[in-house]
Amino acid sequence: MGEFILNVNGAPLHVSAPPEESLLSVLRNRLNLTGTKYGCGEGQCGACTVLLNGLATRSCMIPAAAAVKAKIVTIEGLEADGKLSAVQQAFLDEGAFQCGYCTSGMILSATSLLSKTPNPSEEQIVTAMNGNVCRCGTHPRIVNAVGRAAHFAAKGGAR
Ligand code: FES
């Protein structure tokens, strides 16, 4: 077992886990942050996406111990002071989910995109979201939601 501290959603959290255990497993099974989902476990679906220093990262693909120096943000960390982030609100407004299993990963990927590209074209949105799989076929509404979030943020709405 290794002992280390992870910075998750702004809080230093003590973790006791084997060094090779994935960040996804540590988040879900040791820190009870179950908003991050297990899909394929092979880096192919995006359900497990979190932010590492602002960048969308597949948490199933990296050992948690490798993330000790990173700022980790999960879906639970996006809301602040009772307010949803612009992306979260836009997904709600557009109804951009059905079963919701892919939604956390989608929202984190979109958040990463908009932090680097605040006003993306539709093509840039499609390209950025392409690695996130939605089995319910809500991609058209997801693309609309990301565009809406960009518009909302540009007008000084939620983060
Ligand atoms: S569970 Fe990590 S990419 Fe599918």
Ligand code: FES
């Ligand atoms: S809403 Fe069901 S997998 Fe995307």
